[in-house]
Amino acid sequence: MPALDYVSIVRSVYGDRMAMLGGVFATAITSGLAAYSNQSVPLYVITVTFLVIGFVRDANMRAFRRAAIADDDISGAEHWETRAVWTGGALALTYGLWCLISMGFVQDPFAELSSASITIAVTVGIVARNFGLDRLVTIQVSLVIIPLSIGYVMLGDLNHIVLAAMLAVMLISFRKLAGDIRAILLAAVHGREEASRLAAELDIAITTLEHGLCMLDENGVVTVANERANGVFAMLGIGQLANQPFGSVLAALGTTDRVPRTAVEQLASMIARRASGKVLLSLSPGRYYEVTVSSRDKRSVLLFEDISERVEAQERISFMARHDTLTNLPNRSHFGELALEELETRAATDSPSALMIFDIDEFKHVNDSFGHVVGDKLLRQAANRLRETLPKGTTLARLGGDEFIALSGNDPERARADAQSVLDAFQEPFVLDGHQLSAQVSIGVVTSPASQDELDELMTKADLALYAAKGEGKGRSQFFHAQMDIDYHYRQRLKTDLRDAVAADALTLVFQPLLDIDSRRVVSCEALARWTHPELGAIAPTTFIPLAEEMGIISQITDFVVRSAVAQCSQWSGDIGVAVNVSARDFRGLDLPSLVDRALREADLAPSRLELEVTETAVIEERELAQSVLQSLSARGISIALDDFGTGYSSLSYLSALPFSKLKIDRSFVQDIAGDERALSLLANVARLGRDLDLTVVAEGVETEEQLNAMLEHTGIQQVQGYLFSRPLPARDIAELIGRLNGKASLASTKRKHG
Numbered sequence: 065m066p067a068l069d070y071v072s073i074v075r076s077v078y079g080d081r082m083a084m085l086g087g088v089f090a091t092a093i094t095s096g097l098a099a100y101s102n103q104s105v106p107l108y109v110i111t112v113t114f115l116v117i118g119f120v121r122d123a124n125m126r127a128f129r130r131a132a133i134a135d136d137d138i139s140g141a142e143h144w145e146t147r148a149v150w151t152g153g154a155l156a157l158t159y160g161l162w163c164l165i166s167m168g169f170v171q172d173p174f175a176e177l178s179s180a181s182i183t184i185a186v187t188v189g190i191v192a193r194n195f196g197l198d199r200l201v202t203i204q205v206s207l208v209i210i211p212l213s214i215g216y217v218m219l220g221d222l223n224h225i226v227l228a229a230m231l232a233v234m235l236i237s238f239r240k241l242a243g244d245i246r247a248i249l250l251a252a253v254h255g256r257e258e259a260s261r262l263a264a265e266l267d268i269a270i271t272t273l274e275h276g277l278c279m280l281d282e283n284g285v286v287t288v289a290n291e292r293a294n295g296v297f298a299m300l301g302i303g304q305l306a307n308q309p310f311g312s313v314l315a316a317l318g319t320t321d322r323v324p325r326t327a328v329e330q331l332a333s334m335i336a337r338r339a340s341g342k343v344l345l346s347l348s349p350g351r352y353y354e355v356t357v358s359s360r361d362k363r364s365v366l367l368f369e370d371i372s373e374r375v376e377a378q379e380r381i382s383f384m385a386r387h388d389t390l391t392n393l394p395n396r397s398h399f400g401e402l403a404l405e406e407l408e409t410r411a412a413t414d415s416p417s418a419l420m421i422f423d424i425d426e427f428k429h430v431n432d433s434f435g436h437v438v439g440d441k442l443l444r445q446a447a448n449r450l451r452e453t454l455p456k457g458t459t460l461a462r463l464g465g466d467e468f469i470a471l472s473g474n475d476p477e478r479a480r481a482d483a484q485s486v487l488d489a490f491q492e493p494f495v496l497d498g499h500q501l502s503a504q505v506s507i508g509v510v511t512s513p514a515s516q517d518e519l520d521e522l523m524t525k526a527d528l529a530l531y532a533a534k535g536e537g538k539g540r541s542q543f544f545h546a547q548m549d550i551d552y553h554y555r556q557r558l559k560t561d562l563r564d565a566v567a568a569d570a571l572t573l574v575f576q577p578l579l580d581i582d583s584r585r586v587v588s589c590e591a592l593a594r595w596t597h598p599e600l601g602a603i604a605p606t607t608f609i610p611l612a613e614e615m616g617i618i619s620q621i622t623d624f625v626v627r628s629a630v631a632q633c634s635q636w637s638g639d640i641g642v643a644v645n646v647s648a649r650d651f652r653g654l655d656l657p658s659l660v661d662r663a664l665r666e667a668d669l670a671p672s673r674l675e676l677e678v679t680e681t682a683v684i685e686e687r688e689l690a691q692s693v694l695q696s697l698s699a700r701g702i703s704i705a706l707d708d709f710g711t712g713y714s715s716l717s718y719l720s721a722l723p724f725s726k727l728k729i730d731r732s733f734v735q736d737i738a739g740d741e742r743a744l745s746l747l748a749n750v751a752r753l754g755r756d757l758d759l760t761v762v763a764e765g766v767e768t769e770e771q772l773n774a775m776l777e778h779t780g781i782q783q784v785q786g787y788l789f790s791r792p793l794p795a796r797d798i799a800e801l802i803g804r805l806n807g808k809a810s811l812a813s814t815k816r817k818h819g
Contacts, residue, residue: 071133073197074141077148078128087189088118088155091182095162098175106165107175113158121151149200156190156204159183160211167215183208209234276353276368284310284335284364296353296368310335310366322347331355335364388462390440391447396469399461403471403519406459410473410515417515418479420470421526422450422486425504425538427466432684434499441496442503453489454482469523476511476543483507483541490539504539506530511543528552559615561597562608566620571595573628574792577801578643578762578785581776586802587783588641588675591629592792593621619653622646627663630674632795634667636802643675643705648682651689657696671701677728679707683718691722698723705762710750719757727754731765731786738770748779755780 092114099107124147133140163183166175190204213231216224276293278286289305297305300322302313314332317323323345331343338359345353345368352375356367386398394402403419410417424446431439443466450460450468458472474482486507493500508530510522525544528551533542565571575589595603612618626644633642650656656676664671676697683690683706694704705726706719710733719727729750736743747763754761763779766772766786775781790801 070138071135071141074133074145074148077152077197077200078125078144081122081125084125085118085122087186088114088121091159091186092118094178094182098166098170098172098178102170102172102175104165104170104175106169107162110158110162110165114155117151117155117158121155124148124151145197145200148197149203152190152200153203153207156186156207157211159186160208164211164215164218168218171219180212183212275370276366278305278310278366278368280310280335280364280366282362286310286313293366293368299347299351331357335359335366338362338364391444391462393447393468394459394461396461396463399459399463399469399471400519402459402461406471406473407512407515407517407519414514415473416475417512417522418472418474418476418482419510419512419522419526420472420479420483420486421463421508421523421530422468422470423506423508423530423534424466425506425534427503428685430501430503432687434496434501438496438499438501442494442501445494445496446490446503446505449489450486453485469526474511475513479509479511480541480543483509487539487541506533506538507541508533509541509543524552525549555611558597558603558608559611562595562603562611563615563617565595565597566612566617566624569624571621571624572794573625573632574794575629575632575642575798576785576792577790577798577805578783579789579805581772581781581784584808585806586640588643589633589636589798589802590643590645590677590785590792591625591632592645593625594792613647613649616649616653618647619650622650622654623659626659627666630663630667630669632798633673634669636799638806639673640802641673641675641703643677645677645707646682648679648685648690651682651686651693656693657700660697660700660702672703675703675705675726677705677707680709680718683722694722698725708764719759724759726762727757727759728762728764728785729754729781734763734765734771734786737774738768744774744778747775747781751779751781755782
């Protein structure tokens with residue numbers, strides 16, 4: 065038995081002290097009357113005993129009340145149960161002896177009747193009062209019934225003997241009755257406690273529930289509403305919900321503008337149909353609640369969950385998915401959605417549209433020179449300048465990298481003015497981490513008079529215009545025109561055909577000799593790739609080489625040139641070398657050391673006869689990787705030349721940090737030296753710089769004897785290359801040229817020796 069039940073039952077035994085005393089005094093008076101009528105000493109003793117036991121039990125009850133045992137004090141309860149057994153047993157035995165004396169010895173009708181009737185009544189009271197304590201009930205009933213039965217037997221007649229036997233059955237019945245009452249009561253107590261516990265837990269659950277809760281009865285009246293639910297409706301100007309028809313609450317909400325009417329109607333319909341589902345309530349202060357309706361047996365439960373943070377997070381995620389994190393501008397995909405809507409709207413009224421694509425010039429140089437942190441700041445400031453400069457209503461976005469795009473409802477003249485405004489805005493230097501950086505922007509513009517063009521088509525045309533603007537010198541704008549489309553399709557055709565030509569090994573090589581300026585001997589030949597289109601004829605290298613780099617197939621061409629040039633060089637007499645140009649993309653697209661090793665091994669050519677030429681641009685784009693690769697190649701004995709010196713960044717740090725053995729001065733330094741002393745002086749100084757760094761200095765683009773003589777007299781240049789000596793020749797002709805030029809040089813040398 066649980067401690068609480070046991071202690072409660074023991075307390076019940078010691079309850080109602082006055083009723084106990086009243087019963088004892090009544091019994092004593094009755095037994096006293098019988099004793100007086102019969103002048104029976106034993107009955108006087110019984111009367112006194114009743115009084116003594118009554119006072120003892122009264123004192124015992126007072127002591128129990130003072131003890132105030134706790135609800136879980138089992139040992140204390142056991143102590144007081146034992147005391148109750150002793151006092152209760154004594155009282156029961158006194159009742160039994162009263163009956164025994166009255167029937168067996170006094171044999172007075174009043175004494176017999178009064179003792180038997182009162183004792184039986186007391187026995188019922190014992191069962192009703194002490195049913196919870198089986199031991200106490202059993203002892204008390206036994207001590208009453210056994211003497212009473214003996215008294216009936218002593219009367220001697222059959223009826224009383226049968227009655228005595230029936231008392232034994234009554235003893236068993238009373239004990240069983242007490243057990244049943246105890247079980248029923250304990251079950252009721254446990255049920256009530258369980259119900260109280262569940263009610264308390266439900267109350268705690270409803271009170272502490274993170275969400276608002278409303279319960280509606282079959283009439284739609286709110287029977288339960290926790291504080292959170294009241295709080296939600298309090299924000300909407302609704303008072304306490306309890307006992308309010310929920311339909312009236314919704315009707316009141318419908319008259320305000322704080323909750324969308326459609327949501328209110330949907331919620332009312334769901335409750336009226338006793339349906340289940342969810343409704344989103346958007347409250348005016350920016351709060352969002354998801355109402356979950358669950359209905360069963362014509363009753364409904366509404367759960368109000370505050371999903372404001374979830375909605376905010378979803379909106380933030382949606383914003384991040386649709387916007388560029390660096391500039392907070394719409395990204396490419398979101399711009400597509402916005403632009404399509406704008407074009408459709410303007411097309412409906414035949415209004416014009418203008419699309420502009422912006423590209424920050426030399427942005428890669430900023431990243432490489434100052435780092436990506438500065439580059440990111442430049443992009444953010446550039447985005448802000450575009451926002452401030454472009455007219456209100458323009459949809460501006462970041463395409464990616466250093467490209468931005470804008471769509472506006474402008475005609476060509478207004479678009480031209482906007483483009484010029486952007487160019488002017490970018491004239492002011494950017495201040496980035498203490499650095500003042502000048503960054504220009506190139507702009508491609510296309511207009512659509514009635515906004516009937518497809519977005520993809522407009523973007524392609526604007527991109528073509530941008531490409532033209534950058535090709536014309538950057539820092540300018542260019543409007544799309546029909547020739548750009550022709551050029552674009554021409555380029556696309558060339559790209560396709562070039563890819564096929566590279567795959568089919570349809571490219572060829574030509575070679576242009578480099579001569580020692582003093583001896584006029586050929587010391588090396590530069591290998592140059594050529595492409596003859598089957599329909600368009602010869603395609604200039606200045607056209608197809610940039611295309612190959614753009615397409616990502618330049619490394620395949622480099623592979624072809626290295627292998628073919630090395631193989632051809634192995635067939636030349638003497639120690640004449642061959643030079644091959646290397647692109648910036650080759651440092652990542654090729655394993656150059658392995659390629660060179662394999663080519664030299666297959667052609668059985670000495671590494672000293674191979675020379676690789678790299679431009680300043682190639683070095684700056686892949687500085688660390690280029691340094692590693694070039695150092696590895698130089699260690700193999702391969703010469704490294706810096707090509708087109710003076711056209712790039714012309715940083716002396718590259719000349720000292722990288723393993724160059726040759727410096728090739730660009731043809732732009734040579735053009736005017738025959739008639740311009742300043743140009744000649746500049747060339748002489750550059751040549752002196754190369755010699756001071758222990759580099760072989762080569763002048764490119766030598767086309768006249770005057771240029772050659774000026775170099776001989778004033779510059780100290782060691783090698784020359786140009787059309788004065790030979791145009792680039794195919795492989796079958798270069799060997800003959802080498803033999804002829806070197807033969808003449810040998811003959812001239814012999815004549816000088818013999819005077």
